[in-house]
Amino acid sequence: MADNKSGREDQAQNADRRQRERAIAEELERRDEPEPPVDPSQLAYFETELDAVEFPASADDVVATLGDREIEASDGTYAVEELLPATDVETFDSPAEVRERIERPTVAATMKHIVEASETLPRETLDSSQWDAYQKTLRELAAIDADDDDEGVRVIGDWIVDQIDEKGKLPGSRAVRREAAKFCRSEGYEIRNDEWLGV
Incomplete structure (x- = not known):
């Protein structure tokens, strides 16, 4: 686009449109959550x-x-x-x-423990994309069964903290999702390949 008033207005309108589309997509995604x-x-x-x-x-x-x-x-x-x-x-x-x-207090308390454990790492920090992936995994676990006392959230949170303590580094988001899927399947919950946990 040209760098003139019309071009700048078009860019601003496009940015606003993309922001609204993201907000709508996030809202639709949240509708499936309990x-x-x-x-x-x-x-x-x-x-x-x-x-x-x-x-x-x-x-x-x-x-x-x-x-x-x-x-x-x-x-x-x-x-x-x-x-x-x-x-x-x-x-x-x-x-x-x-x-x-x-x-979602269980997810928040678990993320608090993960953040605090990650601060003990000398050469690694929990960046925002990894933080988002961890939280999304925990929220997916919380949404699987509202009657299970969020056991999966606690189990996977403890697993992440154990990985930090034992290996001295943050587990990748894919490894966390894989561990969460393994937990769900061991508890009898079906995880499809097209879901967040279906890795």
Whole structure:
């Protein structure tokens, strides 16, 4: 496109269109997920409490401000400090990002342990794409059976932390998905090859 006013407007419109398409695709993907175990009205109230935090903010900032705030979930009560790592490596651009993180407490607590374990690695860091892949795998495990107490999430989270401790490096996202699929099949859940866990 030409570098003139019309060309710049076209580029901006294309960028907006792509952003809307991504948002729609993400929403359609989320429709298949079970309802979060935290009441949406409680999450909305919590999000208003985040006004006390200046965004963008690190997870450490959120924990320092609201760490002792408790969140009621269908499987128990969690303090925010149990769900977010006290680190400045992880950042949030908005209160909505914090809300999205804590709406699935089992996944959030497991990701907290993984992030904290990864910080012990001297020459490796958990980058955002790998973090996203880990979280997506854990969310897929949580969605498989809402009645299993998220056992798969805990098992795979422990496996990742064990790999970090034993091998001194982060397991690849494909290895994590493979281990998650192995766990699911051992528990009698069918995993198709065209699914996220079907590697």
